[in-house]
Amino acid sequence: MKDKNLLFKLNSFYFIIYGFMACYYPFITLYFTTKGLSYSQIGIALAVNSLVGVIVQPVWGYITDKYLDKRSSLLISIIISCIVVLLFALVKSWISILTVLTIFMIFLSPIASLADSYCYDLMEKNKAIQYGKVRLMGSVGYAIIALAMGIIIKKTNINSSFYIYFILSIIGFFLLKTVSFKGRSATYRINPNDLLVLIKNKKFFVFIVTVFFINISMGANGNYITILIQKTGGDVSNLGLLWFVVAISELPAFFFGNKLLMKVGDMNLYIICFILYILRYFLDSICQNYNAVILIQLMQGITFPLYLVAALNYINRIVPERMRTSGITLYSAIGAGLGSFVGNIGGGFLLQYSNVFFLYKILSFSSVISLAVSLVLKKIDKN
Numbered sequence: 001m002k003d004k005n006l007l008f009k010l011n012s013f014y015f016i017i018y019g020f021m022a023c024y025y026p027f028i029t030l031y032f033t034t035k036g037l038s039y040s041q042i043g044i045a046l047a048v049n050s051l052v053g054v055i056v057q058p059v060w061g062y063i064t065d066k067y068l069d070k071r072s073s074l075l076i077s078i079i080i081s082c083i084v085v086l087l088f089a090l091v092k093s094w095i096s097i098l099t100v101l102t103i104f105m106i107f108l109s110p111i112a113s114l115a116d117s118y119c120y121d122l123m124e125k126n127k128a129i130q131y132g133k134v135r136l137m138g139s140v141g142y143a144i145i146a147l148a149m150g151i152i153i154k155k156t157n158i159n160s161s162f163y164i165y166f167i168l169s170i171i172g173f174f175l176l177k178t179v180s181f182k183g184r185s186a187t188y189r190i191n192p193n194d195l196l197v198l199i200k201n202k203k204f205f206v207f208i209v210t211v212f213f214i215n216i217s218m219g220a221n222g223n224y225i226t227i228l229i230q231k232t233g234g235d236v237s238n239l240g241l242l243w244f245v246v247a248i249s250e251l252p253a254f255f256f257g258n259k260l261l262m263k264v265g266d267m268n269l270y271i272i273c274f275i276l277y278i279l280r281y282f283l284d285s286i287c288q289n290y291n292a293v294i295l296i297q298l299m300q301g302i303t304f305p306l307y308l309v310a311a312l313n314y315i316n317r318i319v320p321e322r323m324r325t326s327g328i329t330l331y332s333a334i335g336a337g338l339g340s341f342v343g344n345i346g347g348g349f350l351l352q353y354s355n356v357f358f359l360y361k362i363l364s365f366s367s368v369i370s371l372a373v374s375l376v377l378k379k380i381d382k383n
Contacts, residue, residue, distance in 0.1 A: 043348010061329030132257030143247030150240010211335025219340025249301030
């Protein structure tokens with residue numbers, strides 16, 4: 001297969017998978033509110049959303065490394081998630097919502113990390129592929145679909161998001177089927193003890209602590225910004241515009257991400273993104289108008305791409321090649337999954353007994369902790 005054709009398919013695949021994610025993540029809190037759930041129940045549901053990722057992502061990484069290949073795992077995850085997502089339109093009770101949510105996240109949660117690992121394998125095979133530029137297409141897909149979904153949901157209802165998720169995931173499934181490359185097979189078959197080796201690695205452990213605390217903020221923000229928009233006078237169409245702005249603002253940084261990485265290094269890039277996250281969430285906490293909230297989200301164009309490019313490069317640099325998939329899935333599960341779990345369940349209870357503006361001050365403080373620990377990591381990394 002020619003590199004040009006492969007690059008086109010990979011770009012299209014990222015556009016599609018982040019497109020169908022944009023049908024779910026930006027609007028799941030709205031779905032819960034339309035079902036009449038309290039803030040505490042929403043917090044629990046969002047925590048389940050994250051907790052499932054904590055549990056299943058390392059399992060997916062282990063199974064992929066030992067028994068399957070990355071392409072097969074992606075295909076399985078995509079096709080089953082697209083079937084289960086339709087159940088959201090049918091369920092009504094609190095227990096049935098949690099049940100469908102749990103099953104759905106078993107198959108949705110590993111898709112991004114598996115796609116990133118698959119992309120890194122392709123990068124080694126095809127030098128024309130750059131992760132930042134491929135991931136940029138994911139942001140384009142997320143932006144366009146999120147904006148469209150906000151308009152569609154306002155004119156129809158929240159169930160439209162699940163139907164469009166189904167259509168896009170089917171397209172993504174058959175698109176990936178056209179790529180013959182299955183992902184590099186591990187020359188060394190890992191065992192569960194290898195996961196412990198990663199955790200016991202001092203650099204990797206401290207790195208995961210920074211990921212954990214920043215994802216308390218990122219996870220809570222991703223779900224509760226819906227509440228912030230509503231409390232500052234916005235509606236569902238503004239929610240679609242918000243996520244369009246968030247995703248489209250990422251494009252320049254993803255495009256130039258590799259150049260920034262080479263110029264300043266992954267650790268310096270990592271530290272800069274935490275400083276900006278602190279400022280971003282504090283500004284959110286003092287906003288009283290949804291237009292200001294949307295404007296502040298332009299900072300996403302710097303914060304998230306810098307974080308993602310620097311974090312994945314750091315993992316790629318310090319984790320042995322044979323355990324790279326497990327390293328990325330542990331990063332997603334223990335850091336992003338567990339961090340988001342704490343942010344979501346804590347955010348729900350804070351909203352129940354306080355307000356969304358106080359919540360965003362807490363998110364800014366959690367980012368301060370990530371910054372402090374990242375400075376420690378930089379010293380360790382030099383040794």
